[in-house]
Each structure stands twice: as C-alpha cells, then as structure tokens.
Amino acid sequence: MKKSFIRVLITLAAIGLFALGCTQVVPEETLAPAPEVIEEVPQQEETLVEEVSQTESEEAEPQEEMTAEPARFTISADEALKDPLSALYGAFFNGELPQFIDEDADLLATSAPMGNDDRPVIHATFLPGHVLIPERDLADIAAFVDFAISPDGQQILIEAGELPESITITDQTGTLRVIPQPVRRIIVAYGPATAIVYSVNAGEQLVAASYLGARDPQGSAAMEHIDPRFQSLVSDDFFSQQEFNLEYAATLEPDLVIAGARSPWADSVTELGIPIFLMEAETPDQLKEAVQLIGQMLGPHADAQGQSWVAYYDWVVDNILADTQQIPAEERVRVLFTGTDPLRIASGDMYQTDVIESAGGISVSTELSGYWNDVNMEQVAIWDPDVIIVPPYGGASVGAITDSSEWQILTAVQEGQVFRMPKLVVPWDTPAPDSVLGIIWMAERLNPDLIAFSCAEESEFFYNTFYNYAISGEEIAAICAIE
Numbered sequence: 001m002k003k004s005f006i007r008v009l010i011t012l013a014a015i016g017l018f019a020l021g022c023t024q025v026v027p028e029e030t031l032a033p034a035p036e037v038i039e040e041v042p043q044q045e046e047t048l049v050e051e052v053s054q055t056e057s058e059e060a061e062p063q064e065e066m067t068a069e070p071a072r073f074t075i076s077a078d079e080a081l082k083d084p085l086s087a088l089y090g091a092f093f094n095g096e097l098p099q100f101i102d103e104d105a106d107l108l109a110t111s112a113p114m115g116n117d118d119r120p121v122i123h124a125t126f127l128p129g130h131v132l133i134p135e136r137d138l139a140d141i142a143a144f145v146d147f148a149i150s151p152d153g154q155q156i157l158i159e160a161g162e163l164p165e166s167i168t169i170t171d172q173t174g175t176l177r178v179i180p181q182p183v184r185r186i187i188v189a190y191g192p193a194t195a196i197v198y199s200v201n202a203g204e205q206l207v208a209a210s211y212l213g214a215r216d217p218q219g220s221a222a223m224e225h226i227d228p229r230f231q232s233l234v235s236d237d238f239f240s241q242q243e244f245n246l247e248y249a250a251t252l253e254p255d256l257v258i259a260g261a262r263s264p265w266a267d268s269v270t271e272l273g274i275p276i277f278l279m280e281a282e283t284p285d286q287l288k289e290a291v292q293l294i295g296q297m298l299g300p301h302a303d304a305q306g307q308s309w310v311a312y313y314d315w316v317v318d319n320i321l322a323d324t325q326q327i328p329a330e331e332r333v334r335v336l337f338t339g340t341d342p343l344r345i346a347s348g349d350m351y352q353t354d355v356i357e358s359a360g361g362i363s364v365s366t367e368l369s370g371y372w373n374d375v376n377m378e379q380v381a382i383w384d385p386d387v388i389i390v391p392p393y394g395g396a397s398v399g400a401i402t403d404s405s406e407w408q409i410l411t412a413v414q415e416g417q418v419f420r421m422p423k424l425v426v427p428w429d430t431p432a433p434d435s436v437l438g439i440i441w442m443a444e445r446l447n448p449d450l451i452a453f454s455c456a457e458e459s460e461f462f463y464n465t466f467y468n469y470a471i472s473g474e475e476i477a478a479i480c481a482i483e
Contacts (some may be wrong), residue, residue, distance in 0.1 A: 072100030073106035189239035324360030336385035340394030359442035
C-alpha cells in the first residue's frame with residue numbers, strides 16, 4: 001500500500017517538472033497571437049453578414065410596403081395615356097400608384113367615341129380627344145374623374161407637359177386673346193354668356209355673373225336649384241353690358257372676364273391685365289361659335305361639351321327642317337314675335353327671326369332691320385300673322401294682346417294662336433344654349449302634325465346633359481305647356 005502511494009507521488013512530480021520545462025522552452029510571444037487570430041476572424045465575418053443583411057432588409061422594406069398597398073381601382077389605358085393618368089392618380093391619391101390592366105378594368109381611358117346622328121353622349125374628357133369611362137360605380141372612381149376634368153386636374157396635366165400653359169384665340173370682335181390656363185375664376189357680365197358657361201360644365205368656376213331670366217321668382221327659384229351658390233354669384237348690379245365695377249372685380253381676382261361685344265368698359269379691364277373675351281351672338285352661327293370658343297378657354301372637358309351642344313343644335317334643326325321642307329313658302333305659318341310692348345317687334349336681324357325660321361315658320365317682320373322696332377297697329381293688321389309669340393320677360397303677356405279690343409281683328413287672336421315663349425331661367429328666344437328648346441317648342445306649335453320632337457323629352461335631356469340638372473316633371477310640364 002505504501003509502495004503504491006510512493007509511486008503515484010513520484011509520477012505526479014515528474015509530470016510537473018516536464019510541464020515547467022515546456023513552458024520555459026516555448027516563448028510566450030510566439031503562442032499569444034494565434035488564439036487572437038482564431039477568435040477574431042469568425043467575429044468579423046459574422047458582423048459583416050449582419051450589416052449586409054440589415055441593409056438589404058432596409059432597402060427591401062419600402063418596396064414591400066408599396067407592393068402590399070392595393071390600388072383603389074384598376075385602369076385600362078393606351079400606353080400613351082399611362083403617364084398623364086399616373087400623374088393625375090398620384091396627385092389625387094397622395095403619391096399612390098395606379099394599377100393598369102388590359103381587360104375588365106374598373107375605369108376605361110380611351111379615345112373619345114365617334115359621334116352619331118342622335119343626341120350626344122358626353123364622357124369626361126381629360127385630354128383633347130381622350131375620355132374616362134367608369135365601368136363600375138365606385139366612389140373613388142367618381143371622385144377621381146371629377147378631379148381629372150377640373151382646373152386642379154388641368155394644372156397637374158399642364159405641369160406634366162400634357163396641356164398648354166395658355167391658349168390663343170380670336171374673340172367675336174376679331175381681337176386676339178391670350179388666356180392663361182387653367183381658368184379657375186370667371187366673371188361674366190353678359191347674361192347669354194353665363195348660360196354658355198353653365199352649358200359647358202364650368203359653372204363652378206364662376207365667382208360673379210349676370211343672369212338672364214333670374215329676376216322673377218320662377219327664374220330665381222329654378223336657378224337656385226341648378227346652382228345653390230346662385231344668390232352669392234348674381235351680380236347684375238355690378239357687372240352688365242353697360243356697367244363694370246372695377247374695384248369689386250379686383251377683389252374677386254378673376255382669371256377671365258366674359259362680356260358682350262358692345263361693352264364700353266372692356267378696354268379698362270384689359271388695362272388692368274385681366275384676360276377678357278367679348279361675345280357677339282345674334283345669329284345661330286355666331287352662337288355656335290361662341291359656345292365653342294368659351295369651351296376651348298375652359299379646358300378639354302368644357303371644349304368637348306361645347307362641341308356636343310353644337311352637334312345637338314345642328315341635329316335638332318336639321319331634323320325639323322327636313323320634316324318641314326315640303327311645305328311651300330306660301331303655306332308656311334306666318335309668325336309675329338313681339339317684345340316687352342305688343343307693338344315692339346323683333347327685326348329680321350335678330351335671333352328671334354332665326355328661331356322662327358329654324359322651326360319651319362316665316363317671320364312677318366323679317367324685312368325690319370336693327371333690333372327691336374316700334375310699329376303701329378296698322379302695320380300689324382297688314383301683316384295679319386297666323387301666330388303671335390310674346391317673350392317671357394319685361395312684363396309681356398298673352399293677355400295684353402288677347403284682352404285688347406284693337407287686336408281682335410287679327411287672325412291669330414281670333415283662332416287662339418297667341419303664345420308665350422317658355423323659359424326655365426334663360427328665355428328660350430335669346431341667343432343662348434337653351435334656345436334650341438325654343439326651336440323645338442315653336443316647331444310643335446307651328447306644325448304639330450309634322451314634328452317628331454317632344455318639348456318635354458328634349459327638355460329633360462337638355463337640362464340633365466348640359467346643365468347637369470335633374471329637372472323635375474313639374475318644371476317640364478310648366479315650361480312646355482301651351483299658354
């Protein structure tokens with residue numbers, strides 16, 4: 001037992017001496033670096049991998065968010081339309097990107113459909129010749145389409161280089177006008193022009209206007225239905241063909257003033273640097289030109305709507321004239337159009353004469369010139385018209401003629417053919433877009449057996465289409481009634 005214990009002690013002592021000897025033979029500086037290299041290299045590689053992984057993750061994260069955000073609706077569009085549509089979409093939806101697909105899209109952007117020989121169908125025109133057609137009834141689509149054709153949408157397309165910063169046109173006095181785009185704020189100092197602005201879908205751009213036919217309770221009430229802002233816009237006391245309040249106009253900061261050609265104050269507005277357009281529309285051709293020019297100034301959609309009105313006007317007149325062309329001149333209905341006084345008569349130079357002729361009749365006063373002419377009862381008796389029309393303004397009335405003993409000698413009075421020209425707001429005999437309905441109404445009165453048009457049907461179409469106003473059945477019945 002003792003011997004075994006002694007051997008163990010000797011063995012342990014020998015091992016200790018050997019270890020001490022090895023430590024002294026190998027220098028410490030030779031061995032020390034090796035562990036450091038072995039330990040640090042894997043640590044550097046791990047850190048680098050972590051940094052690269054973190055960088056890639058940060059770069060990929062926004063892309064994952066954009067991909068995850070679904071488009072509000074899909075759009076089908078020609079390649080050339082994708083950039084302007086993307087600009088509009090991003091501006092309206094705060095930087096979001098649209099989703100374009102080839103088939104079964106929610107919104108179609110395409111070339112304007114070809115016209116037809118019937119009533120026009122007007123689509124939202126955001127670029128000349130290009131329209132937006134919703135394929136699904138979604139609130140986001142409706143809001144986007146409204147934006148695309150608005151002045152704000154025009155501004156985005158101007159900045160994108162898709163629309164011009166200004167347009168140059170010649171107004172109806174032959175004067176060259178430069179109109180900066182878009183036009184956001186309009187003062188109209190001529191009643192017929194106000195009606196045109198509404199008919200080309202630009203009523204929201206009005207800041208003040210002169211209104212035809214809106215002074216009486218009926219016209220005022222109807223105008224409030226058409227435009228709830230009417231009472232704040234009506235400015236006949238400040239802006240008219242005779243007067244223009246420059247100080248008040250300056251506070252409204254207009255981008256454009258539209259006025260009648262005979263406005264004596266027009267040069268003063270020009271001197272202030274405010275763009276002005278002067279209108280002269282006493283014939284159908286002048287009226288159609290005025291509608292087209294005003295549409296051109298107010299953006300692609302207004303331009304398209306103006307052209308659609310011209311096409312509709314021509315379609316109506318062409319069809320009525322085709323229906324009445326077989327009537328010999330000597331058998332055509334002879335019409336007298338009176339003014340605010342029964343003996344004040346429309347001349348052959350006035351638009352009322354064109355309305356009569358477009359309706360298939362003959363004006364008995366066509367040889368008169370100028371504007372309203374005052375005549376005597378003897379002259380009226382010589383004419384002895386078949387039909388007498390009185391205007392819906394200035395206090396004129398059917399009773400002023402039919403209740404007068406001296407007018408009883410006339411054929412029209414004896415046969416109950418004295419009528420009042422209708423109006424909703426704008427009188428249908430004036431050179432304004434509504435006058436197309438006056439032609440239809442008069443054609444029904446003059447040749448009811450030949451005319452295929454219905455005043456009621458066309459009134460509903462006209463106000464829904466060109467005023468964006470859902471006219472009621474009661475209003476239609478009242479204005480199309482025979483008085």
